[in-house]
Structure formats: structure tokens, C-alpha cells
Amino acid sequence: MKSAMYLVVTLRRLIRGVIKHYAAWLNEVTHGKLRPDDVTMAGFLLHFVVAYYIVAHEYVPAALLLVVFGLFDTLDGELARLQGRSSVRGGLLDATTDRLKEVILYSAAAIALSPTHPLGAAWCVAACGVSLSVSYVKAKGEAALASQTQMSQHKLNYIFQDGFMAFEVRMAILVIGLVFNLLLPAIIFIALGSLPTLIKRFRRIVRELE
16 A cells, blocks of 8 residues: 555656646746636536547547546646646635536446446446545545634645545546446446545544544
8 A cells, every 4th residue: 555655646746747847838838828727627628528438438538538637637736836826716616626527527437337337327426425525524624624723725735635545546547447448347446445535534634623
């Protein structure tokens, strides 16, 4: 588990480094006129294209597009830092669209799986529910702790990221499931694998609030 976490952290740093350079170039080319919120909304809307390919059982194109559009999550943050536009409002928009992306993707998976796997749709609902709960517990924990302490928003955003099955990892597992035509196993893994993360984050929040 520790080696897997190390790999995830290393990949995050590598990807963030590449995106940071690309964001600087993009900001220069657009003369700072491309707002981070525009990138966030573009990334969100383009997930409907991914959903279309999933429903059409075109899993490899869906996986490739999901990787590309998923990078928008890092790009908007880097643009915000470059332009000095980092804000609570931007963070709220980013978090909200991330949750909606999961609803869109799991709904598309449910449609794709239901004709051949009667229980596939149920597993998609379970994966969606647990995934949203993981993020919901984190958000509620941040809000509860913010009301009791003077902790900065930046620190609050990272304090409750316990557990392996963060949003990026869930999306990576979905990509793997699409590439290797193992969509249902990937969905089941997300549904069951996210439970320990949910419990771990909940227990961390309780400890912080005691």
C-alpha cells in the first residue's frame, strides 16, 4: 500500500510539473485572458463527450479523452496561481464540477453495463454514492474545523486527504477499466475500495474535532 501511495504521489508531482510549464505557456499566449474558471467549465462539459463514448462502448477513446480532460483539473489551478486568481469561489466551482463529473461518468457506465450485466447499474450507483460520500465527508470536515479554528484554507484543503482512493485515483482506475475492457471490475473496485477511505477520513475528522 505504501509503495502504491508513493507511486501516486510521484505521478502527481510529475504531471503537475508538466502542466505548470504548459499553463505558463498558455497564459502567455492568451495574454492572461483565459480565466481558470473557463478551463474548469470546459473540462466539465467535455466529460459529456467521454460519457457518450462510454455509452457507445467505445472504451479506449473514452479512456484517452478522460485522461486529457482530467488534466484540466490541474491546469485551472496552475492558471489561477499564475494570474493571482486563486479563490474560495474557484475552489468551490472546481469541487462541484468534479462531483458532477463522477455522476456523469458513473451514469454512462450504468447505461453501458445494464444490457449485459443486470447488476452492473447497481454497482455504478454504489460507486457513485461512495465516491461522493468520500468527498462530502472531506468537505464537511473542512467546514466543521474552519468554524472552530483559524486554520488557513490552504491547509484545510489538504488536511483530510487520508486514504488511497482520492478522486484522481478513482479516475485512474476507471481509465484502466476502460482501456482493458474491464469496466465492471473497475466500478466494483471503486465502490468497495473507496469504503476504507471514507471510514479513514471520517475517523480523522472526528479526532481533529475532539
